[in-house]
Amino acid sequence: AQSVTQLGSHVSVSEGALVLLRCNYSSSVPPYLFWYVQYPNQGLQLLLKYTTGATLVKGINGFEAEFKKSETSFHLTKPSAHMSDAAEYFCAVSASGGAQKLVFGQGTRLTINP
Amino acid sequence: DADVTQTPRNRITKTGKRIMLECSQTKGHDRMYWYRQDPGLGLRLIYYSFDVKDINKGEISDGYSVSRQAQAKFSLSLESAIPNQTALYFCATSVQGTAPFFGQGTRLTVV
Numbered sequence: 001a002q003s004v005t006q007l008g009s010h011v012s013v014s015e016g017a018l019v020l021l022r023c024n025y026s027s028s029v030p031p032y033l034f035w036y037v038q039y040p041n042q043g044l045q046l047l048l049k050y051t052t053g054a055t056l057v058k059g060i061n062g063f064e065a066e067f068k069k070s071e072t073s074f075h076l077t078k079p080s081a082h083m084s085d086a087a088e089y090f091c092a093v094s095a096s097g098g099a100q101k102l103v104f105g106q107g108t109r110l111t112i113n114p
Numbered sequence: 115d116a117d118v119t120q121t122p123r124n125r126i127t128k129t130g131k132r133i134m135l136e137c138s139q140t141k142g143h144d145r146m147y148w149y150r151q152d153p154g155l156g157l158r159l160i161y162y163s164f165d166v167k168d169i170n171k172g173e174i175s176d177g178y179s180v181s182r183q184a185q186a187k188f189s190l191s192l193e194s195a196i197p198n199q200t201a202l203y204f205c206a207t208s209v210q211g212t213a214p215f216f217g218q219g220t221r222l223t224v225v
Contacts, residue, residue, distance in 0.1 A: 042219075043219050049213050
């Protein structure tokens with residue numbers, strides 16, 4: 001069985017500061033890992049995903065995440081926050097090679113202070 | 115036009131009523147999913163379908179049923195709605211090896 005824990009339901013940073021959203025996962029099989037973003041009153045949009053290969057994954061809008069197997073982590077970062085990054089972010093895991101039955105974390109709401 | 119369309123976008127219904135949420139897609143994907151989002155709980159899988167003749171229960175299927183009418187259509191029904199089914203419902207689609215693509219969601223309120 002898989003599970004995801006996102007550390008911090010709310011994160012607040014200043015515009016221009018580093019964004020770090022934490023995600024730890026549990027999986028009995030090699031995982032596929034995902035970050036999605038949800039803007040107000042919208043659906044979920046894929047930011048990036050890790051399947052196999054390079055452990056540093058680059059996504060849209062300047063975000064990236066690093067898969068660390070030894071730490072069972074997949075933290076999301078962005079060097080410089082922009083006001084438009086304010087949204088809710090979800091980390092998710094699925095079993096590799098099969099159906100994309102994602103298991104989601106509880107979400108982290110990111111606030112950007114001017 | 116949206117690739118994954120959910121109807122209705124918003125619905126208020128009374129306890130005990132039957133309600134159907136519909137999802138249609140133009141992405142040509144074979145796999146479709148229904149998720150439920152609650153504040154502080156993230157999204158949880160209700161049902162999923164790999165093709166028209168394949169239906170599988172997810173984590174929280176009790177109180178829900180689904181119908182895959184065609185490859186492009188996947189409906190979610192609440193046979194007798196109850197207040198704790200008030201939530202945001204998402205349909206998603208995928209093919210093997212790709213990340214699920216989500217619709218815009220249906221906000222359901224049961225009073």
